[in-house]
Amino acid sequence: MRWATLAATISAAAFASAAGVAYAQAGKQDERPAVAQDAVVQEGVEPAQELRVTSPPNAAPDRTYAKPEAALLEADVDYMVREGRRALNRSVDDDVALWTASVFIDDFAAGRYAEARATLQNSPGGLQGGMADMMEPFLLAAEGQVDRGVERVDAGGDNLPAPLPEVERALVFESAGRLQEAAAVYAQMVERMDLTPPGEAEPQNMEEFERALGATRVSHAVYRAALVHHRLGRTEAARRYYNTVLEFSPRSVDVLENLRRLDAGQQPFEPALTPKSAAGRWMIFLAEFLTQTEALSHMLSDADPEPGLASPAGTTMLQLGLLLAPDASDWRLYAAQEVLEAGGTAGAERILAQMPADDVFAPDAEIVRAGIHLERDNNAAAIASADRVVANAGNRWTLIAAAADIYRRTDHTEQAISAFDRALGMVQAPKDRADVLGWRAFAHRYVGNYAAATADMRAAYELDQGVDTRMLYVSILMDDPQAWNDGITVARTLFAEQPDSVLRLNALGYALIQQPQGLEEGYRLLWRGFNYGQQDFAVVDSLGWAYYLYGHFDQARALIERARDLSNAQEPNSEILDHLGDVYWRLNRREDARAAWRQALDADPDVPRRRTLEQKVSRGLTTPAPRQRELPRVDLPEGPAQREDL
Incomplete structure (x- = not known):
């Protein structure tokens, strides 16, 4: 299958242990101290306004979801709090960390500090446990006990990796307006950090891997350092930190806006932190770490990917954090996109609805809204969103390019190319121009204009x-x-640089099997890639298609069915379904073939594939079947004969 880029997300062993899940799983007796239930989990407590607004329109008070993840996909935090109170009343250990966090934040946001502390006391480990380590410092700060809050950070900071303890300490100082102390913490933190941005290539050693994992955390922490120094009028230090963030995220509109304000002698556009918003920002840091840890744990377990949210715990912390820190608009965009990709269109829409219309990220939110409309097959609304972006993008060429891609996906090719042309006229940096040309090339390829696509990619x-x-x-x-x-030549250079990369093996192998003269070499390479990446649906499909081209249809079926199952954890893939339909047809499973081709049509294929799929559904395969030939010998175990052998 065509090359696919795997993005690293962030994960959660620490939350499992720090928040008490591991405590329950270890078989220990429930040692939570007896606390008056009406102080901790009393039903009927009026929810904090921040959480109440997450209730879906016209939602029944007694609404239920099959599992907490379903409520998160609806962004229904109000439900999470209600169920959290009921679950803690029943002393239910399942999802205890999730329920405890939800109830604590509700009480904290409403200013019910005694109840919030009682919730922490009643959590696994009590006030010395992991949940209290993470949340009590901000509760102390809200009560005016800032120094005790900092001491509490120091007492529990060993449970989290750098730079999170330093970030927590500095946020507590920020929440009280003690900016000089916050700046000192941030400065020491930055001195100890690796500020080298991760490279484009896949990590080749542990140092590069850790750098890639920590990139978001590092840039997020340095941005906070920049804001504090900016507020203090320390212009050069603030500029240095902002520019460091730009090395990680070159087109960050919030950084660019604050650099403009710095030059004009103005304060940052974000409001100063309060204890409430500082706690929200802290939960966003934790959410990023939790999501990455869970995703990494899943990868290391070699388990097949599952549909839905990558980390329900991380999503919970993120949605709670955004309610306490509503100005965290960049993370609001991420939260909406995360929920959207997991199938929660209504939840994504409600998350975006809380962003002000004049927010610096409002045009970016319009792009995400266009994605929501596309998921609902409402192309007219998606185009209207793209039109608004183009009209209001100003000099942000990346937004114009994003709108162009919306036009492409709705088959408005002329508008797409015109918007890409406009974006191209706004950029000078070679890398930026190359990006726009590449996106325009993809738009040409999408409609089958291969000559124009090739010309753009050469440029x-x-x-x-x-x-x-x-x-x-x-x-x-x-x-x-x-x-x-020419494509094969470049693919060979990529492969030579990292011969153990599944991504590059698949890129070269799949490109090779597009032409008969490359089939044997491509087959050997794809077997090597499959040996490294049996959870990678792209290389599994590519190898299956190589088997098909050799006329070994049963082996092709086993592999391509697996690729379909793996890809469905993200979303149905038209190319894989198209391949599977062809295989079924060769095996005389005609109805299964047409069903697979219809599913491929529903999965938004490009225009040439759409035309061939429509013909296949109507007339079946009219070309001769590949002749069965002997498979090339490879220095690896031979391929699976049946699906279950995988």
Whole structure:
């Protein structure tokens, strides 16, 4: 299958232990101290206003969901609090950390500090446990006990990796307006950090891997340091920190806006922290860490991906954090996109609805709204969102390019190309121009204009030879018979740089099997890639398609069915379903074939694939079946004969 980029997300062993899940799983007796239930989990407590607004419109008070994740997909935190109170009343250990966090934040947001402390006291480990380590410092700060809050951070900071303890300490100082002390903590934190941004290429050693895992955390922490120094009028230090963040995220609109304000002698556009918003910001830091830890744990377990949220615990912390820190608009965008990708269109819409219309990220929110409309098959509304973005983007060429991609996905190719042309006219940096040319090339390829796509990719390659540009170059040129050899040449250089990379093995192997002269070499490479990445649906599908081209349809079926199952954890993939339909047809499973092709049509294929799929549904396969030939010998175990052997 066409190359696919795997993005690292963030994960949660620490939350399991710190918040008490591991405590319950270890088989220990429930040692939670006896606390008056009416002080901790009393039903009927008026919810904090911040949480009440998350209730879906016209929602029944007694509404239920099959599991907490379903409520998170609806962004229904009000329900989470209600169920949290009921669960803690029953002393239920399942999801105890999730329920405790929800109830604590509700009481904390409403100013019910005694009840919030009682909730922590009643959590696993009590006031010395992991949940209290994470949340009590901000409760103390809200009560005016800032120094005790900092001491509490120091007492429990060993449970979290750097720079999180320093961030927590500085946020407590920020919440009380003690900016000089916060600045000192941040400055020491930054001195100990690796400020090298991760490279484009996949990590090749542990140092690069840790750098990639920590990139979001580092840039997030340095941005807070920049804000504090900015508020204190320490212009040069603030500028240095802002520019460090730009090295990680070159087009961050919030950083660019604050640099403009710094030059004009103005304060940052974000409001100063209060104890409530500081706790929210802290929960966002924890959410990022939890999500990454859970995703990493899942990868290391070698388990098949599952549909839905990558980390329900991380999503809970993020949605709670946004309610306490409503100005965290960049994270609001992330939260909406996360829920949208997991199938929660209504939840994503409600998360975005809490962003003010004049927010610096409001145009970005309009792009996410367009994505919501596309998920609902409302192309007219998606185009209207894209039109608003183009009209209000100003000099933000990335937004114009994003709107162009919305036009592409709704088959408005002329508008897409016109918007890409406009974006291209706004950029000068070679890497930026290469990016726009690459996106425009993909738009040309999407409608089957392979010559124009190849021309754009050649121009992009002349400007930039970064990994992303070269990978797209291979993907575009493999479809153009006149340019296939050039694509293979670039794919070979990528592979030579990292011969153990599944991504690069798949890029070269799949490109090779597009032409008969590359089939044998591609098959051998794809077997090697499969040996490294049996959870990677792209390489599994590619190897299955190589089996198909050799006429071994049963083996092809086993692999491509697995690729379909793996990809469905994200979303149905038209290319895999198209391949599967062809395999079924060769096995005389005609109805199964047409069902797979119809599913491929529903999965938003590009225009050429859509046309061939429509013909297949109508007339079936009219080309001769690949002749069965002997498979090339590979120095690896032979391929699986049946689906269950995988």
